[in-house]
Amino acid sequence: MRTAKIPMVIAVLALWAGQVLAQPTQPTQPSPSPSPPTYSADGLYNLANAYARAGKPGLAVLSYERAALLAPADPDINANLAYVRASAHVPMKPLSRFARLVGTTSPAAAAWLGILGIALVGIGLVASRAAPRFLWIPRGGVLLGIALIALAASNAMLLWPHMHEAVILVDQAPARVSPAPMADTAFALREAESVTMTAEHEDFILIRTGGGLTGWVSRASLGAVVPSD
Amino acid sequence: MRWVRILVATLCAFAPARYAMAQTLDDLAYETVEPSRIKLGESAILRVTSFGRIKDVTLPIIPGLVFEPLGRSQGFDFVNGATLPATFFSIRITPQFAGVFTIPGLTPSSRPVGLEVVKGDEPNPYTWHSQQPTPAPVPTGTLPKGVQLQAGGAAFVHLAIPARPIYVGESVPVEIDVGLRAGIVTAVNGLPTLKGSDFTFNNLSKQPERRQESIDGGTFILLTWHSALAAVKPGEFELSAEAPLTVKMSTLSAADRAIASRLAYPLLQSMYSGVAPKDMTIESSPLQLKVLPLPMEGQPENFSGAVGNFRVSSEVSPASVAAGEPLTLRLHISGAGNFDRVDSTMFDHLDHWKTYPAKSSFTPSDAVGNEGEKVFEQPLIAAQPGEQSIPGLEFAYFNPNTRQYEHAQTPAIKVTVAPALASGLSLSGAPATGSALGLRPDHRVPQNSASELRPLYFRPSFLIIPTTLALLLAGSWFAVRPNAARANSKGARKVLAQLDAAARAGDSSAFFTAARNALLQRFAAQWRMPADQITVADLRARLGATGEDLERLFAIADETRYSDHQSGGADFQRWISLIRGQLSSERK
Numbered sequence: 057m058r059t060a061k062i063p064m065v066i067a068v069l070a071l072w073a074g075q076v077l078a079q080p081t082q083p084t085q086p087s088p089s090p091s092p093p094t095y096s097a098d099g100l101y102n103l104a105n106a107y108a109r110a111g112k113p114g115l116a117v118l119s120y121e122r123a124a125l126l127a128p129a130d131p132d133i134n135a136n137l138a139y140v141r142a143s144a145h146v147p148m149k150p151l152s153r154f155a156r157l158v159g160t161t162s163p164a165a166a167a168w169l170g171i172l173g174i175a176l177v178g179i180g181l182v183a184s185r186a187a188p189r190f191l192w193i194p195r196g197g198v199l200l201g202i203a204l205i206a207l208a209a210s211n212a213m214l215l216w217p218h219m220h221e222a223v224i225l226v227d228q229a230p231a232r233v234s235p236a237p238m239a240d241t242a243f244a245l246r247e248a249e250s251v252t253m254t255a256e257h258e259d260f261i262l263i264r265t266g267g268g269l270t271g272w273v274s275r276a277s278l279g280a281v282v283p284s285d
Numbered sequence: 286m287r288w289v290r291i292l293v294a295t296l297c298a299f300a301p302a303r304y305a306m307a308q309t310l311d312d313l314a315y316e317t318v319e320p321s322r323i324k325l326g327e328s329a330i331l332r333v334t335s336f337g338r339i340k341d342v343t344l345p346i347i348p349g350l351v352f353e354p355l356g357r358s359q360g361f362d363f364v365n366g367a368t369l370p371a372t373f374f375s376i377r378i379t380p381q382f383a384g385v386f387t388i389p390g391l392t393p394s395s396r397p398v399g400l401e402v403v404k405g406d407e408p409n410p411y412t413w414h415s416q417q418p419t420p421a422p423v424p425t426g427t428l429p430k431g432v433q434l435q436a437g438g439a440a441f442v443h444l445a446i447p448a449r450p451i452y453v454g455e456s457v458p459v460e461i462d463v464g465l466r467a468g469i470v471t472a473v474n475g476l477p478t479l480k481g482s483d484f485t486f487n488n489l490s491k492q493p494e495r496r497q498e499s500i501d502g503g504t505f506i507l508l509t510w511h512s513a514l515a516a517v518k519p520g521e522f523e524l525s526a527e528a529p530l531t532v533k534m535s536t537l538s539a540a541d542r543a544i545a546s547r548l549a550y551p552l553l554q555s556m557y558s559g560v561a562p563k564d565m566t567i568e569s570s571p572l573q574l575k576v577l578p579l580p581m582e583g584q585p586e587n588f589s590g591a592v593g594n595f596r597v598s599s600e601v602s603p604a605s606v607a608a609g610e611p612l613t614l615r616l617h618i619s620g621a622g623n624f625d626r627v628d629s630t631m632f633d634h635l636d637h638w639k640t641y642p643a644k645s646s647f648t649p650s651d652a653v654g655n656e657g658e659k660v661f662e663q664p665l666i667a668a669q670p671g672e673q674s675i676p677g678l679e680f681a682y683f684n685p686n687t688r689q690y691e692h693a694q695t696p697a698i699k700v701t702v703a704p705a706l707a708s709g710l711s712l713s714g715a716p717a718t719g720s721a722l723g724l725r726p727d728h729r730v731p732q733n734s735a736s737e738l739r740p741l742y743f744r745p746s747f748l749i750i751p752t753t754l755a756l757l758l759a760g761s762w763f764a765v766r767p768n769a770a771r772a773n774s775k776g777a778r779k780v781l782a783q784l785d786a787a788a789r790a791g792d793s794s795a796f797f798t799a800a801r802n803a804l805l806q807r808f809a810a811q812w813r814m815p816a817d818q819i820t821v822a823d824l825r826a827r828l829g830a831t832g833e834d835l836e837r838l839f840a841i842a843d844e845t846r847y848s849d850h851q852s853g854g855a856d857f858q859r860w861i862s863l864i865r866g867q868l869s870s871e872r873k
Contacts, residue, residue, distance in 0.1 A: 094734035095734060095735050096733055096734040096735065098728040098729065099734070101728055102728055105725075105726075111666065125738050126735060132725040132726075135725055136725050163740030163741060166740075166742070167740065167741035167742040168741070170742065171754065174751050174755055174758070175754060178755065178758025178759070178761070179758065181758070181762055182761045185762060208742060211740075211742075212740070212742050212743070215743075219739070219743060282738050
């Protein structure tokens with residue numbers, strides 16, 4: 057019995073240590089710098105609605121995308137995002153069934169479920185090694201843990217492209233052939249169009265459209281879905 | 286000076302020939318009067334041309350005419366295609382009353398000439414009436430007050446500004462007149478400029494107005510530029526104008542001019558004139574201009590600095606739109622004043638309309654942009670369908686004529702806004718509920734918030750957790766040793782159960798075969814060697830006396846396998862006891 061308690065204690069300690077590390081450190085004295093921005097799915101959704109009503113589809117889509125990062129299963133966010141994109145005549149790529157299924161889990165929940173999966177797999181393996189009796193219990197735990205890890209990995213793979221996604225904020229934003237203000241315009245981008253950022257140079261960002269076109273766009277003409285620190 | 290003396294000496298060499306010619310032409314002379322018909326108060330010039338050696342002429346005495354000698358000069362005259370030296374006498378004739386006068390010949394060979402003096406604009410019956418229109422006479426003018434001729438009397442600059450005080454920011458027209466004496470001023474080398482650091486000036490008119498005037502007995506070309514100025518601060522300031530010119534100026538000294546006057550031939554005089562063009566800048570007399578501050582009393586809050594006299598009107602097109610569709614509100618501001626201070630702040634009060642930045646255009650109606658019309662185009666988008674009203678626009682300005690602030694206001698305009706199109710493609714102007722345009726309503730006040738949009742599993746700080754957990758669990762897996770006794774107990778129980786079953790059945794072959802295999806597997810795992818390589822010597826060496834019993838058991842097992850040997854029930858129990866002891870023993 058003593059050997060069976062060891063992995064449980066280790067797992068609990070690991071979870072506690074991770075929780076402590078994940079939390080931001082509290083300053084000992086109040087800092088004069090402004091507080092960092094906080095995001096909420098509802099707040100971003102309401103902000104996006106306000107932008108949509110103000111006739112700013114670029115900022116509206118950007119806020120909807122950010123809200124969807126926090127609450128991907130929110131039907132209001134997805135409905136308004138689709139509506140604004142359609143209104144701005146921006147094509148929207150349909151989601152696969154797998155993507156819809158995986159997308160029902162929020163990234164935060166998926167992350168913690170992945171942690172739980174790792175713990176289950178590890179504890180199951182250690183327990184089966186330590187106690188051969190009732191092997192179906194650790195084996196079931198290992199299987200469940202693998203499923204949870206797979207869910208978290210799928211969620212991460214689904215959201216990975218959004219880490220480099222940006223939304224065009226101005227209509228007819230020129231995409232230039234080189235990162236210079238006077239460079240020739242290769243093509244123009246529609247407001248609220250989503251692009252993928254692939255590189256950056258000074259005030260220009262190299263983007264790739266859904267159609268595969270690439271060009272340099274002024275940094276002020278687009279907004280990253282996940283703002284850089 | 287040396288070449289002048291040589292020239293004079295050369296002319297003297299021709300004196301004998303000239304004297305002989307003069308002897309033949311002593312009696313040849315004629316006289317003319319120009320014009321032959323003058324008005325009372327004007328003068329005519331009597332010109333006597335003599336080809337002889339006449340030194341002087343005697344002025345006649347005619348009642349009603351006053352003769353005044355102007356001078357004597359020498360030159361050449363053309364007679365029947367021949368160029369002859371001549372002496373010219375010029376005499377001014379001024380009549381004292383109207384009439385027809387006959388002036389006798391002043392030399393023996395000249396004939397009398399007639400002069401008609403009229404009182405007013407009486408037609409001349411003797412004048413040949415040409416079909417071509419007669420050129421307009423050059424009007425007579427005078428120098429503006431306070432203006433003096435400059436550049437040796439060749440030009441002047443005059444600046445005309447309002448005599449009254451002006452207000453800060455008020456745009457007032459100014460005129461710059463540049464007078465140029467024809468034939469003396471050869472070029473204007475640039476636009477005139479206004480001098481005054483406390484004013485802002487509009488651009489000068491592109492083309493100056495041009496006219497001719499006779500001023501002070503000479504013909505002047507007058508060029509007039511228009512502009513507008515505005516004062517930037519109150520006070521009393523000086524203002525002047527200057528113009529760059531090229532003027533023909535004499536470069537001769539007084540001695541040179543005396544020599545030139547002694548030359549007999551005009552050709553030589555012109556060669557010795559010493560006139561050369563010279564660039565210079567002439568400046569007008571400075572003028573004082575008083576600038577008053579704008580009164581603070583009664584200044585409207587929406588006053589943007591416009592000073593002048595303005596009128597406003599507005600229109601909208603189209604008058605009927607669908608919700609979300611844009612319409613254009615045009616505000617026309619016309620009049621005179623500083624249009625650059627007329628801005629679009631009056632559109633700031635369109636609360637119920639979505640607005641975009643207004644565009645403006647100005648169309649001047651004068652040369653300097655002081656008068657004209659400024660049009661603002663304001664795109665509007667209706668927020669809600671139904672009968673909407675665009676509120677009237679109010680424009681505040683200061684009128685320098687009335688010396689007070691005034692308001693110009695446009696009336697409200699009715700606009701019919703139809704419901705949004707079925708496609709709902711327009712986003713703008715949706716109500717807060719969003720139902721009209723397909724937007725789902727807002728959520729309630731959010732409660733939970735995150736410090737970062739990046740998902741947890743993409744944050745390095747979070748990745749520490751699964752990494753640490755995986756490392757700890759892996760370490761635990763290696764640290765935890767499997768329990769050998771427990772691992773073997775199940776197998777041992779299984780073998781013993783088989784042995785009990787074989788013993789109850791009396792099957793010696795199955796009993797000893799199972800016992801032999803179980804023991805060999807046990808010893809192979811315990812001694813870490815293949816089972817088929819375990820020998821009798823190994824049993825004796827490792828197990829001692831027990832090894833001998835096991836050696837016997839293996840021998841019986843071989844016998845039963847090959848000779849069908851059967852053992853008694855008591856033997857089975859003894860063998861089972863021995864085997865249980867071996868299978869449950871700890872590893873050595």
